[in-house]
Amino acid sequence: MTDICRFCGCELATVVADLGMTPVSNELRDEQTAESRGQTFYPLKAMVCESCWLVQLTAVQTPAHFTEDYVYFSSYSISWLKHSSDYATAMINALDLDGSSLVVELASNDGYLLQYFKNSGVRVLGIDPTANTAIHAKQQYGIDTVVDFFGTELGRRLAGEGVAADLIAANNVLAHVPDPKDFLGGIPYILKPDGTFTIEFPHLLHMLESCQFDTIYHEHFSYLSLLTVEAMLEAFDLKVYGVEELPTHGGSLRVHVCHEGSGVADEKLARGLEKVRQNESERRLNCAETYRRFAAEVERRKFDLLDFLITAKREGKTVLGYGAPAKGSTMLNYCGVGPELLGFTVDLSPHKQGRFLPGVNIPIRGPDELLAARPDYVLILPWNLRDEIAEQLEPAREWGAQFVIAIPEIQVF
Numbered sequence: 454m455t456d457i458c459r460f461c462g463c464e465l466a467t468v469v470a471d472l473g474m475t476p477v478s479n480e481l482r483d484e485q486t487a488e489s490r491g492q493t494f495y496p497l498k499a500m501v502c503e504s505c506w507l508v509q510l511t512a513v514q515t516p517a518h519f520t521e522d523y524v525y526f527s528s529y530s531i532s533w534l535k536h537s538s539d540y541a542t543a544m545i546n547a548l549d550l551d552g553s554s555l556v557v558e559l560a561s562n563d564g565y566l567l568q569y570f571k572n573s574g575v576r577v578l579g580i581d582p583t584a585n586t587a588i589h590a591k592q593q594y595g596i597d598t599v600v601d602f603f604g605t606e607l608g609r610r611l612a613g614e615g616v617a618a619d620l621i622a623a624n625n626v627l628a629h630v631p632d633p634k635d636f637l638g639g640i641p642y643i644l645k646p647d648g649t650f651t652i653e654f655p656h657l658l659h660m661l662e663s664c665q666f667d668t669i670y671h672e673h674f675s676y677l678s679l680l681t682v683e684a685m686l687e688a689f690d691l692k693v694y695g696v697e698e699l700p701t702h703g704g705s706l707r708v709h710v711c712h713e714g715s716g717v718a719d720e721k722l723a724r725g726l727e728k729v730r731q732n733e734s735e736r737r738l739n740c741a742e743t744y745r746r747f748a749a750e751v752e753r754r755k756f757d758l759l760d761f762l763i764t765a766k767r768e769g770k771t772v773l774g775y776g777a778p779a780k781g782s783t784m785l786n787y788c789g790v791g792p793e794l795l796g797f798t799v800d801l802s803p804h805k806q807g808r809f810l811p812g813v814n815i816p817i818r819g820p821d822e823l824l825a826a827r828p829d830y831v832l833i834l835p836w837n838l839r840d841e842i843a844e845q846l847e848p849a850r851e852w853g854a855q856f857v858i859a860i861p862e863i864q865v866f
């Protein structure tokens with residue numbers, strides 16, 4: 454079967470990373486199923502379109518419920534909430550938002566971001582397909598949510614109901630929608646003529662340069678560059694007027710977008726746009742060879758991690774994990790690391806504690822248990838939060854524990 458580009462429909466021919474067969478990364482298992490039931494594995498392969506340069510997962514038949522779960526952005530990450538609060542403050546100032554303005558967030562989750570706009574007196578509306586997080590948003594923050602998938606049809610319907618946004622935020626959602634064309638097609642309907650649409654996404658350039666192959670997982674359909682995002686927006690008479698580079702998720706972009714022909718402008722953001730355009734052009738993101746080189750780098754990371762874990766084991770050292778993110782699931786499944794090499798991992802989120810990482814069946818416990826077990830090494834799976842986590846684990850230094858990350862390459866510190 455030939456794979457077709459999710460955006461432009463061209464045939465895909467170049468493999469970016471083939472991670473074999475893995476289960477759906479957010480499908481954590483409970484104790485009973487982990488012990489007695491099998492689990493379905495799906496191909497996990499990223500390819501690049503040589504026409505629009507969208508890096509994307511090949512089409513895989515996954516269970517029907519699969520796309521209903523937008524990735525749950527844990528309100529438990531302190532740095533993520535700070536990031537969200539800073540964004541709200543910056544946008545309120547830049548766009549002069551007040552009580553007459555409307556901010557719409559796509560994939561608004563439990564209201565973690567919109568709360569900051571609401572607290573400043575700005576009107577807000579969330580859109581999210583997950584009913585239980587919408588209830589949470591209402592109960593905890595008084596935020597109204599349209600419980601649905603955003604796309605062209607919903608955009609048209611909301612416009613008919615009078616929704617017109619001064620600001621639309623799509624933070625870390627564009628990469629997670631299976632049909633980016635349908636998603637972006639809804640924007641022009643609900644964006645005011647002089648409104649701003651911001652999109653945040655992990656920058657493909659960093660994935661390639663720092664070998665962040667573990668950001669590839671089934672719920673993450675697209676891996677975006679500015680090059681591709683500009684091409685996509687153009688199809689809907691939208692244009693990028695500014696770009697910010699962010700440290701989140703191992704290096705992200707925040708792209709500021711307006712209607713083609715609108716007068717919205719910002720000198721500083723425009724300079725950022727030129728800089729990133731130039732970086733991408735210098736790193737040849739529009740060249741198939743750039744993507745082919747990535748595959749060999751991915752394999753080397755697997756050998757390095759296994760080498761470290763096996764050596765530690767033979768020396769009688771204990772290695773435990775920290776975090777249970779989707780990227781941890783990709784990493785451990787691709788490398789074939791089970792509880793024999795990584796006894797258990799811990800996570801702050803009570804939703805994950807007591808469950809098991811999919812595929813590899815590694816138990817997830819509370820952080821206290823990590824401290825009680827006094828391991829020699831702690832493998833930090835969300836390497837993008839390494840400093841925050843190392844700080845939380847400072848007490849482990851007392852018995853000489855060292856911390857380990859596998860991306861961009863194996864590092865013990």
Ligand SMILES: [Zn+2]
Nearest residue numbers: 458461502505
């Ligand atoms: Zn394409």
